[in-house]
Amino acid sequence: MTTLIKGGQVVSPSGAALADVLVDGERIAAVGAPGALGVLGAHETIDATGKYVLPGGIDAHTHMEMPFGGTHSVDTFETGTTAAAWGGTTTIIDFAVQAKGTSLQATLDKWHAKADGNCAIDYGFHMIVSDVNDSSLKEMRSCVDAGVGSFKMFMAYPGVFYSTDGEILLAMQQAREIGATIMMHAENGIAIDQLAAQAVAAGRVDPVQHGLTRPPELEAEATSRAITLAGVTGAPLYIVHLSAAQALAAVAEAREAGQNVFAETCPQYLYLSIEDLARPGFEGAKFVASPPLREKSHQADLWRGLRTNDLSVVSTDHCPFCFKDQKELGRDDFRAIPNGMPGVEHRMDLLHQGVVAGEISLGRWVETCSATPARMFGLYPRKGVIAAGSDADIVIYDPSASQTLSASTHHMNVDYSAYEGFSLTGKVHTVLSRGRVVVSPSGFSGATGHGQFLTRGLNQYLN
Template sequence: MSTLIRGGTVVNATGAVAADVLVQGEKIAALVAPGFEVQADTVIDATGKYVIPGGIDGHTHMEMPFGGTSSADTFETGTVAAAWGGTTTIIDFAVQAKGTSLLSTLDRWHGKADGNCAVDYGFHMIVSDVNDTSLKEMESCIDAGVNTFKMFMAYPGVFYATDGEILRAMQKARETGATIMMHAENGIAIDQLVAQALANGHTDPVQHGLTRPPELEGEATSRAIALAKVTGAPLYIVHLSASHALDAVTKARDTGQNVFAETCPQYLFLSLEDLAKPDFEGAKYVASPPLRPKEHQTELWRGLRTNDLSLVSTDHCPFCFKDQKELGRGDFSKIPNGMPGVEHRMDLLHQGVVRGELSLERWVEISSTTPARMFGLYPRKGVIAPGADADIVVYDPTAEQTLSAATHHMNVDYSAYEGMELTGKVDTVLSRGKVVVDGAGFHGGAGHGRFLGRDLNQYLI
């Protein structure tokens, strides 16, 4: 089966060129000069549109247990929503519970995802129990195609790791070439601030932000970087939200240290003001790290331009407002942490192009190419080139849309971006050569997505 995408502008991280794209089966077969006649079974008209590699969301949480409930998107509903938004690969997190093994955890997450995903997927591993056995099992995870290991400086009693435990895991990462991912917030200090706020009767959702100040994200980020320097391990800071943390990452990268960081759309477009919305509406915006005052947004956009921030993922972890976020009425510390976003990442980042914050090529780079390289999927993913998987998005840069829970496909009862008007919209999506989204609707289904065993981070020096 062959498909020709004709008349569009092919945009890779390295540049844009007018070209047609020939797909044979699941692979890109050729880029063809405009006007050159090629026969194909199906022709897609991309006139006036961009032809870009499918998005790669390197940070999602489908069916994630948290605080007595679970995130609302299953691997099926979440990957369907991803496809609607032009994301053709997700990398989710297998969550180790204390007292369990990494390999049994990975098996459980395979049981959740295998046969249920509409787009391709991989896993990171959350390490919450550092001991001789789990450190040894990191090697087996790498053999199984999972070579990124997330740890937490937050959530004492649940995921929290001591500096000594982090040091040991980093030593194993240095030995194996794996990358340690870090949730960098000072959880010990945060817990004290939370307890003090509640004791003083401060229970509204905005307190979630006020008790997790940006200075404590900056401190933890600096500490993680120091531990990585001592051990020589690669370090990847997840969901960076604050200029304080960005300053620490920038300084480390300027010295040549293998330190990388992502940010998320919510930190680029939303702020502490949203957390402060009255009548418990602010609960919709509770995530960790929290939304910051608006002045942080300017620094994050700068970080994306200068590559001090390497890419943008979503930290997609949706909890419905009704019956889930409402668990925290009267106690902000019980509001499930997480927000929906997997469907809108590509469109939101395109606003950076519209506003002059990002070049067209940088848009593709931070949403597809860099995650492919960072997480060992390039050149199979993240590029429009012969031999790559035919994960392709035909994108209309002039289409107008308004985001709303009434029209999104995520399994959650609110939109964090309700009423936001955007310029640019996904037109057609191919996943490994199959049209899964077009103007007629969704044509994919559970089981199309395949597990991706991943190579090591390609940016390590």
Template structure:
């Protein structure tokens, strides 16, 4: 971890979920947090109680509950909240900052808000799927619900209001995507008859900025807040400011020219992601990217890709610049 921080890789993801795969126990988490407290790294935590969830999965399958909707039912909001609370306390013991990824449950938002009220360097992100989709999608018939299996899972619609509130009050600082696409044909279908075998993840990186602009149109957030949670704060959170996250002399000239009045319909037929479905198929949005400059070079010109291979460059990151 020390070597990586020196090389400009300054954030580390750990999982309290997925026993036997990615899972870290409390001791491993504490040791990583202690190291990050010393070297300036930032621990990014997938906060779900994976040990308890595995028990509930086993019990559900034994009862014959195999459809995709049960993925959301066994991954309980309280187990997200419990893991979030535990991660916060471990970070407090270590004296380290903490960034909780893909927050989906109102109970987890409450844990983050409480920690921040205590002055702790605890941060959270949510994702468009939790703001726009719900357990209603997981329950779609004919195995269509498998398209929406991700972890943390989609929640009932009443959680959405608390997520929007958290974004407005800065108890949640960032909207990311947790982009992790699997095709429906041949991949999601692996879980027919056993929801625990459905690959976890859905596509969304292409739609994030437009969905969040729709939130501006709908009155959930201001246009300024849209830019903060999607662009400015991530640059500061992950040590890329002031090269990224601002338009100023000396910064990289990364500029998006956005048409806030253009209308579009999201569809797998027109998206560029390498996946055979869209989680937002048919959704009408107001707002669309027109032109994009990367380090001053045109890479999208009037919605057409005009970049070239080899333009990308490694950008070493400093430590988190968003601490209290």
């Protein structure tokens, strides 16, 4: 089965050019000048005139079916990957969450059981390491052999995911040995817990306290400490969901010095702020995530970081909890509000607004949302590029279309939208996952179980 996508502007990190794309089965067979591929006689033709032709989006940070605070995120691998496809994301990398006292292999097996046969698009895993010991350190090598070459650790959440500096050092030493990348949730959780306890003791229990007790200085301190430990060990370091200008400054300094330090940010930190956490009543609970939303003044620094590549990737940290019954667990104590926000469906659209506003270029949009995560996490050139031989993960995007985001129209399995009422320019028109049309103007035509597990290589950006 061959499909010809004709008349569109094929977008890469270097920019856009008019070209046709021929898909044969699950792969891209050829990319050629307009009209040059028509002689090959495709079975189907998709007219992309006036539209962009993009490599499918790669969301390198999602949490489907994640246990947290006595509940779990409400998107399953089926609903979450379907919603991702609607938004032009054709690959997710989710997190297998090690519980204390369990092995990494048992954890990986558990997450395979959740995802296998249930995904509408392709997927991979990172491993959360929360129990550092001789056994888990040895298992990191077997995880790499199994295609999981990135390991997330936490400087936050004492008693749950938190690792001491000594444990982080040991894991980083092992990562350096096996070529893996350490991903870090960088917040000073010990200090944050003290501030949160003081707020509750003083009767300050509303959602905005989540942000006030997690100040940007404590994200910056932890980021700097993680960078120092990575420098001592020589391990590659990837800071997840960076939100604060001070933390970005630490990353920029390390990168300028030639250290293998990388960082991502998320759409919520580019468009939302602590003012949303302070909405009247309990509405602010919808915006509780960690790190928290910051003052709006941080947003200009984050956009600048995206332009300079000090922020290399835009992911979502998609971890949706319903407002009713889940976020409401923290009505009397903000510490009990499940941390996380929905967003996997809207990442590509929201970042396109940066193109519309002149914050980033068209090529940088594709780079941060697709090409760089493919390289960063060992999927390139299978993913992240429109080129012969690559998987036919292709998004046809209409830059002139308009849409309004709302919980009433999104496809995520959550009862609110963090971007309710946002008016956007641009919209996904058609999505192919490994050559199969899964989203079109006619609706969703994908299938549960189409998505395959991706055995990933190592970070391709290491000095």
